[in-house]
Amino acid sequence: DEDMSTDFSGYWKMKSNDNFEEYLKALDVNIALRKIAVLLKPDKDIVQKGDHVVIKTISSLRNYLMEFDIGKEFPEDLSGIDDRQCMTTVNWDGDKLVCVQRGEKRGRGWTHWIEGDELHLELRVGEVTSKQVFKKVP
DSSP: OGGGGOOOOEEEEEEEEESHHHHHHHTTOOHHHHHHHTTOOOEEEEEEETTEEEEEEEOSSOOEEEEEETTOOEEEEOTTTTOOEEEEEEEEETTEEEEEEESSSTTOEEEEEEETTEEEEEEEETTEEEEEEEEEOO
């Protein structure tokens, strides 16, 4: 299946994190937590087996685990981020993984894709977009 051509598995270290504070502000994250969060450089540890994906976001503040099957909606508990619940679906869009988080905040979700040895992540909520880039650890 052509959609399965991209394998996101690997350990990825953050290189850049643009407009992240605006993204957190759009999620109503309080200023104290925002100030800490923007200083963090989280790693991503991703294990992809077929349509089953586990994404661990690892930082000194806290870790966040997201586990899902592509194409199947599931309830996502975002405690530790903004403490909301979303009904979340991740689908392939070509070789990108596109996530829609249906909940209190409209237009919430993200897109992951790979360019060379870099993992790109675009985070969205409402009109706000944050862009993160991670480099693969060999």
